[in-house]
Structures are given as structure tokens and as C-alpha cells.
Amino acid sequence: MKTETHSSPSLRWDIFCRVIDNHGDLGVCWRLCADLAQRGHTVRLWVDDASALAWMAPHGCAGVSVHAWPSDETLQALAHSTVFAVGDVVVEAFGCELPEAFQALMVRGTSPVWINLEYLSAEGYVARSHGLASPVMSGPARGMTKWFFFPGFTPNTGGLLREPDLAERHTAFDRTTWLSALPLDKPLAANERLISLFCYEPTALPELLKQLSQADEPTRVLVAQGRPCAAVAVATQALHMPSSGTGQLHISQLPYFSQTEFDHLLWACDLNFVRGEDSLVRALWAGQPLVWHIYPQDDLAHHDKLHAFEAALDMPLTLRRFHAAWNGLEAAPLPTLSRAALESWCCWSRQVQRGLQDQTDLTTQLLGFVAQKR
Template sequence: MKSLDIFCEIIDNYGDIGVVYRLAKEMKKLYKDNIEIRVILNRLDEFKKLNKRVEDIQCQEIDGIIYITEEFLTKNICTFSPANVIIEAFGCNVFQGYLEKAKEESSLLLNLEYLSGEKWIEDIHGMESLMGAKKLKKFFFMPGFSEKSGGVMADSLFLERKHKVLKNKTEYKEKYFGNYYKENMLVGSIFSYEKNFLPLIEALLKNKKENMLLVMGEKTKESFQNLLKNIEVQKLSEDEYVYENI
């Protein structure tokens, strides 16, 4: 049976665990019962918010995928066999005891990096990173938007949802936007770290359209809340606004 270990170090927000969670589910869907997948996490707080079935325990199985903590791995490294293929998500640190075993027992380690539109990633994608191991080979996987990059990872569940929404646009607009949505309205979503969104708001108010922003994530919401506390928007005409500090 094939085996895959994915290492994920959650720093903040939901980007790290979000990508790894979707990747693990897609690999399980693709290979079904012919693969054993384990995800090794440094903590569970963000994961519990993404999936309500996640418990505050060190080792658990959800939808055929085993999720374990780094602490569990460290305690059980003597009886822990590394997978055939390992994914090191976003340059996280793989436990040294595990890595030493993997150099002797595993075949492939992929360093999965962040999505980028920069040209330089084309030179790095697929490049080998020498490890001094007899068996284990390590390569860089650089997601990007060109044919020379690793491409954009879009899982099948996302594509299915997208197709369903496109076929039933009116239904979903009414369900999620209610009376707020109007034809030709510009709708955008924002998910980010803390940021000053005042330049964005100013630009949107000049586009001669009605705009709707879907603000997601705690850090993004906090940024908008702080922005709205410190400014007052006064409408002067149909397409002219002024901001005043308060």
C-alpha cells in the first residue's frame, strides 16, 4: 500500500492548515483505500475551527485520514515508520528523528511552497535539494500560474461546488446576499492578515459601481472594524465620497 505523510506547521490564520487539509482529502479521494495518509500538525486550534469533528487529542482518524500532533510523533518515534512519500508544507521543520529514519526508508520528499506568480519560481520548480541520503530524494514543488510551475492546486470538491453555483447563480445570490445584491454589482472576497484597507475602499468608491465585500477571517474583520472606527464616510453625490477622521 502507498503511504503519504504531510507535515504542517500552523503559524497563524488558516492558510497553512487549509491547504494541507484540502490536499490530504483530495489525495484520499484520488487513491481511496490504496493509500494511507497521515497529517502531522504542530497544534490543533485552527484545525478544530475548520472541522467540528476534530477532537483535542494527539492522534485521531477523520474520513480515513490520520491526524497526529508533533508531540505524539516525538513520543512514539521509536515505533513510527515514515511514509514512502513525504510532503513538507511551506518549508516547515520535519522532526529530526523522523527525518533520519526517512533517509533510510522513504523514497521521495516534496517541499511544497506557497503559490506565487513570480517568474523566478520556474527555475526552482522541480529542482532537487541534496540531502546526502542514499535513498531519499527531495525536490521543490512551486505552485504557480505558468506551464513551467507546479500549477494551481484546485481540489475536486471546490470544482464541484463552483460548477453547482454557476448553474444556480440566482438561488445562491438570494440565499447568501438577500436583498443586498443587485445586478452589475462588483462582489469581492477578502481574506488576509492585518492590513490598512483604506486605499482599497477609496478605489472601489471611484469605480462607479455598487460594491459588496465578503470579509472573512478574524484578522481581516478586525482590520475593517478598526478602519470603520476611525473614519466616517459622507456621501456627497452619486459618485463622490469624502472620508473624515473621527
């Protein structure tokens, strides 16, 4: 497993994030902030909506300070401050544009390394674009250079976020004790198959719930708060099914989880339905079977993104077919979640986990990249 083993100079980081929806951008940025801080760096996170951190990271992280997206008035005050200094590195996450007044601060004194941290994808342009320079041609920061940094699944990309101690924590995880402490409406049975559900509003959700209710073995679906909870309520109503499930299916609502507890959920379940970027990466590290609900886009660009992901990680055909139905790419019925299918998917997940662990993690790569540009 490749990760940072040497000590690097302690740097000051300014990371900017705008919450578009669903808090996924904030989730990725917080993990990066916390990982940097735990490696000895100091981080300021500038975000336009930090409310989700109350449950996502309730205890904060030493070395990370959270600031509201700076207004013009705030930046004017900082411009006259003798104490404030722009960080050694400025990260513009997911194409959010830095305020021009902050860009003006960046050209005073030693210019920081300016990183444009992009979205995760397995598409071909990622490897071609990773690490490229983007000269700034206008505005207060004219003449500076912005560097594209692309996360990815192959060694010629920026890699995936993975804390140095993640594997050790996973190995030490006590599944039985953790599950017994969950605040559930009904105690778990020893023979229940456990499925976590973190999704948007998949059209195949009613079909999944009906299938599980008629399965040969009991299943507990653990539903995340927010949109998954609302989607399940709509699906059960459409099926005229009790909100807690029926037959072989029992549905339990989970509380909001911190990022650490969400990792534990993924480690504890036999199958994880995840969505977006952050939960996909955490499900890959869990090494359990997973189904990804990719963020739907009006121009259907997510179809190509999903197919690229499947190809890059050599996803088995049965799991590809399930993804096609789950994501609405095909009108075919949702394949059955048989024991044989899950066992096959589990073998694939463990193989992918090992392969990705052999690659250098994103934070280590980012630190090395910044060191080259300073």
C-alpha cells in the same frame, strides 16, 4: 482541462505543516491532503496547530488523519512500535524542518520519497528550481535525497491545486440559493454589487470604503472573519463611518467559512479581494475579477513577487495600478472601481482561468513526480 484520469497506486503520505500565521500554510496543506485522499490515497497530516480545521474543514475528510506535531517522546514511542511505518511519501511543507527523530525513522527499511513543497510564486527561480534534488548531507537522514516541488503558473512548474471535480461543482453552483441562505444583518438587494473582502491591513482600505460609499451603484462588502473584520473596524472608525457602512455602501460581517463555503463565496461575488496563497488560487479558479493583497515582507521582496505574478498572467494595466495602490507599492490614489474596469478585469480573469485549466494540476503532477522517484 488536464487532470489525473488514470488510477495510480494507493500510497501512504506523511505531510508536515507548521502554522506560521494566518492559517494559510494549513489551508494549502489541507487542500492537498483532501485531494490526495479523494484520489484513493491515505494521508497523515502532522501539524503544530490544527485549531483552524474546526471551521476550515469541520467534517474532516475520509482517508486523512490529523496528528499533533510529534514530540520527542511520541517519536521515541513510534520507533519502538511494530505497527507504525513511515509513509511512502513524506512532504515537508514550506520549509518546515522534519524532527530529527522522524528522519531517523525514514531510513529504516524502504526510504520514502521526500518532497519539499515550496511556496507559490511566479518568479523566474521557480521553473529553474522545480524538481531539483537536494542531497541531505548531515543528520539522521544523511545520504537521502530531498526533492524540491514548486507550485507555479506555467507548465514547467508544479502547477496549482485543483480537485478533479472543481469545474463540475462550479457549474452546478446555485448562486441565488446560496446567497439567500447567508446569515446577513440585512437582506441583499437585487441590484447590489457584491464584493468579498479577505485581506490583511491595507492602508488603502479607508479609501476603498469611502469610494464605494460615494459610488453610483449600491455595493455590499462581505467581510471575512479575523484580520479583515478588524481592519474594517479600524477603517470605518477612522472615516467616522458606521460599522455597517453609509451611502451606497453596506458592510456585512461573515461567519468563519469552511474551504468549500469560501469557494462558494468567491463564485458568488462580482469582485474578490484575496490574500496570501490559498485564497489567490481559489479566486483564480472562480474566474471572477480579483485583487490580491500579497503578504507584506520587511525586505519588500513581495514587490518583486507581485510584479512577477502580474507579468506571468499578463494582467491589464488598470488592474496593475489598482494592485500597486492596494499593496502600498505606490502612493497614488486608489483607482475607481468603475463598471468598465470591472468588465475588463472580468474578461482577463476568465481568460486566465481557461489558460490555467489547460495545465496539469499540482496533485496530478506530484503523483507523477513521486512515481518517477520511487
